[in-house]
Amino acid sequence: MENKRIRLGHGSGGKLSHDLIEKHFLPYLRNDLLEELDDSAVFDLNGKLFAFTTDSYVVDPIFFPGGDIGKLAVCGTVNDLAMSGATPIYLSCGFIIEEGFPFVDLEKILDSIKKTAEEADVKVITGDTKVVSKKSVDKIFINTSGIGIIDNGIRISGNKAAVGDKIILSGYVGEHGIAVMSKRHGLTFETNIESDCAPLNKIIANILKEGLQVHVLRDPTRGGVATVLNEVAKKSNVEIFINEDKIPIREEVMGACEIMGLDPMYIANEGKFIAFIALEVADRALEIIRNSKYGENARIIGDVIKKEKGRVVLKTCIGGERIVDMPTGELLPRIC
């Protein structure tokens, strides 16, 4: 059977998405910066390091418990910059709007962009709007790009995880994905779970300003914690060992996952990060994170145990052991 068309699975953030980029995009657009495939591209301009990133937001529904597409569009890009160790400064914002879209909704979204940008201390300095005919787009899609400055000496990347590193997860997993799904039409259960959507740049700045040795920072968005851990294991070529008992999951998220047959390790988060931190300073980093807004429930969930193999091993809650793989096939589409 031939694969001549793009399927939804290509947008899942899992293996198919990687294939899409590696087999179709890179051959045309390859260069040394793009090739890194980190959350942001990091480059040098006159001796100063900058991070640059872009992301598009197509979440359905556009308003969900704990946020909306506007808040998401700011947080997502701010967080991508923060994960490269950058201080985000400027954003661009592009809107593709469906004919007939209500002004009240647009204004709600813009207000939330304004508030989130203020909280994250970034400015939207350029933008674009396009209006397309009915059904050419579903309500509203937003693209944001962002630029940030990286202070001297900071080099954080997915390939820098080292044996002995402690792995910190900044809080409860799976809330964004479940909040969005519970609102999405077709799923007939209600939960009180709110999206964790939040800008993480300040919490990251708190860790970095103490000069702690942070090796890797990642936000487990599409594809969840399992995907991020696998990406880091492969890029750094290390074996990661995680304790299922230690992963913070709210009972309600767990319950919703049970009903829908989902694994919370693969559910999207929009206000969490995972940090790989040198053993000696891990406790201090955890303390800083726990004392910062959005990091109160942070925990050490595992370690980097050896070089090679590039895989993630999980000690299960009943004492067994298994591999945690990249997500496969179609995860839930339009989650961010």
Added chain:
Amino acid sequence: MKYIDEFRNKEASLWFAGKVKKISENRDITLMEVCGTHTMAIYRYGIKKMLPANIRLLSGPGCPVCVTPDNYIDKAIELSSKEDVIITTFGDMMHVPGTESSLDRQKANGSDIQVVYSIIDALKIAEKNINKKVIFLGVGFETTVPTIASAILQAKKMNLKNFFVISANKLIPPAMEVLVKGEKVNIDGFICPAHVSTIIGAVPYRFLSEKYHIPCVIAGFEPTDILQAIYLIVKQIAENRSEVEIQYTRAVKNEGNKKALSIIDNVFEDCDTEWRGIGEIKKSGLKIIDEFKNFDAEYLFTFEYKPVKKNLGCICGNVLQGINTPDECKLFRKVCTPESPVGPCMVSSEGTCAAYYKYT
């Protein structure tokens, strides 16, 4: 989760695993978990690693998508290409490769195929689209059949003329007998399905313990349930007993769910049906009785005969019977992956190859 924590309990799990080691006394014992949900849980919680090496767990034919033969998938694909048809199905069926296409490829090419979480959603779709023919792919075991039967009764009550089911529904116990008689695998005990048994109860497995002297334990699908069930089977073996025991007492009654069974009887009757890899098994399928034939897509539509191209190399049929493990398949991980599955055992969320791929 309080309710669930009890059945995902580390101390209890380790205790059962330790007991199994002790009472099995190094004797080689092969157990089969019949049901795909058990297979998933066994891999998901790393249960094999907790058991001593002399206990072998084989996966059985209890993944409904996996045992559905190619010609059924081809029929579904053929129906999906008709102009006025909406196919409704559970998600797993979307990616199963048929002879020339799969439902997700049909969908990418413009066919109207909708994934539903329950057949009730399919009924609603039929109600909203009266000028379309809405066909539900009835794939599943005893667990899903009662809801399909009640949907058909409901459709009749609502006088819906555009709602149809194409049934590939199957019954588990006849397949277990074929495996036992087949002598291709030697099974010392069965971990019997949880959901299926909530409907059929314990009685339909009795022939296995009485006629074939194989211990059977109906197990819940949480990991501690499974470990306890393994312990109970090994204990039967050690004590030279063979009975049908219920570990999953919180949901399964000896006589099953009488109401659900009678709803099935009102709408379906036994028939011989084909299982992937195993072939035709007598009285192991369910077809819609004459009274409701106006809801039977098999009866109302004609299908082009297309010879099924056998997928050389895929050994799903053997995997389903516990004859081979997925890593013994030449295509496993190399050609066959969850992104481009060659056989249904790699597609289904309950398939053995998918479990093996994901968790080992």
